[in-house]
Amino acid sequence: MIRSILTGVGAYLPEKVLTNDDLSKIVDTSDEWIRQRTGIERRHVAGEGELTCDLAANAARAAMKMAGVDAREIDLLILATTTPDNTFPATAARVQAKLGVHQGPAFDIQAVCSGFIFALTQADNMIRLGQAKKALVIGAEIYSRILDWEDRGTCVLFGDGAGAVVLQAAEGDGTSADRGVLATETGTDGSHYDALYVDGGVATTGHAGHVRMAGQEVFRHAVSRMSQSVENVIARTGLAKADLNWLIPHQANARIIAKVGDKLGVPQDNVIVTVQEHANTSAATIPLALTHGVATQSFKPGDLIALTAMGGGFTWGAALLRW
Known part of the structure; x- marks a missing residue:
C-alpha cells in the first residue's frame, strides 16, 4: 500500500x-x-x-x-x-x-x-x-x-x-512496521465553541478581534482529548502504548504536556518540549517541536512517534508515524 x-x-x-x-x-x-x-x-x-x-x-x-x-x-x-x-x-x-x-x-x-x-x-x-x-x-x-x-x-x-x-x-507493506504515517484521527465538538475563540470576524464584527479563553475548561479538555486520541490511533494499528518511543504534543502549556505524557506512560525524557522557547504558536507548535527533535538527533529509524493537539472549536486529533 x-x-x-x-x-x-x-x-x-x-x-x-x-x-x-x-x-x-x-x-x-x-x-x-x-x-x-x-x-x-x-x-x-x-x-x-x-x-x-x-x-x-x-x-x-x-x-x-x-x-x-x-x-x-x-x-x-x-x-x-x-x-x-x-x-x-x-x-x-x-x-x-x-x-x-x-x-x-x-x-x-x-x-x-x-x-x-x-x-x-x-x-x-x-x-x-x-x-x-x-x-x-x-x-x-x-x-x-x-x-x-x-x-x-x-x-x-x-x-x-x-x-x-x-x-x-x-x-509500504500495509503493516504497523511500515515507515511513514500509520494512522490519524481528528474530531470536533462545537458545543465548546465559546471556551476558546476570537471575539471578531468577517460576519460578526468586521474586524479580526482578540483571543478569549476559559483557561480551566481548556486545560481539562486538552489533557483528556489529546491523550485519548493518541490511544485511539495506537489501538487502530494493533500496537500498544508501550511501543511509543516519542510523544510530540501541542506546545500550549508545560503542565498540559506533562499530564498527557503521564497518562500515556511516556517518560518525560521522551516527550518533546519546546514551549519555553516560543510559547503557543497554535498550528505551528507541532512542526516546530518535530523540527527540534530532528535537529537534536532525537529520533532513530524505526522509532514510533505520536503527534497530538487540541484547539478551539473544540478540535483535536492525533497522528502516529514510524520514523
Whole structure:
C-alpha cells in the first residue's frame, strides 16, 4: 500500500523576541508567574510588514531543502493557520507563489491549534489515494496581531512562528512496521465553541478581534482529548502504548504536556518540549517541536512517534508515524 513518509522538516521563528520580563512591563505579570503556570520563558513576534505567508514560506524552504525536493516536484500544499494574510484568497496560494510552485492544489485549513494534525491527515489521505506524490504541510501563525495585550490571561501564552514538513508517497507493506504515517484521527465538538475563540470576524464584527479563553475548561479538555486520541490511533494499528518511543504534543502549556505524557506512560525524557522557547504558536507548535527533535538527533529509524493537539472549536486529533 501507499504510505506517506516524512522526508523533510523546517522551522522559522521571527527575529524579535519578547521575554517574560518584557511582558511584565506592559501587563500585570511576572517571569515567575508565567513560568510556574505555563513553562513559557519567551515568545517570538513577527516584525512590521512580516506576514503569515512569509513565516510559512521560510519554514517550507527549509523543509524542502532537507527533503532534497524543488518547487517542480511539490504537487500539494496545505497551510494550517488561524491568522491568514487576507480573508481570501487562501494564504496557501501566496505561499505557493513565493516558493515557485505552479501545480497542484494549495489551500488553508482552519482548526486552530489542531490545524497541523488536520492538515497532515488531509495530505496523507490524498497521497494514499494517489492524488499527490509530494506534499508540503505547513503550520504558520501570527497570534501577536489577535491578542489583547491588556489581558494577562492570554497575551502571555501565545507567539508567532511556522513549521513545515514534506510528505512523500512510498510503498509500504500495509503493516504497523511500515515507515511513514500509520494512522490519524481528528474530531470536533462545537458545543465548546465559546471556551476558546476570537471575539471578531468577517460576519460578526468586521474586524479580526482578540483571543478569549476559559483557561480551566481548556486545560481539562486538552489533557483528556489529546491523550485519548493518541490511544485511539495506537489501538487502530494493533500496537500498544508501550511501543511509543516519542510523544510530540501541542506546545500550549508545560503542565498540559506533562499530564498527557503521564497518562500515556511516556517518560518525560521522551516527550518533546519546546514551549519555553516560543510559547503557543497554535498550528505551528507541532512542526516546530518535530523540527527540534530532528535537529537534536532525537529520533532513530524505526522509532514510533505520536503527534497530538487540541484547539478551539473544540478540535483535536492525533497522528502516529514510524520514523
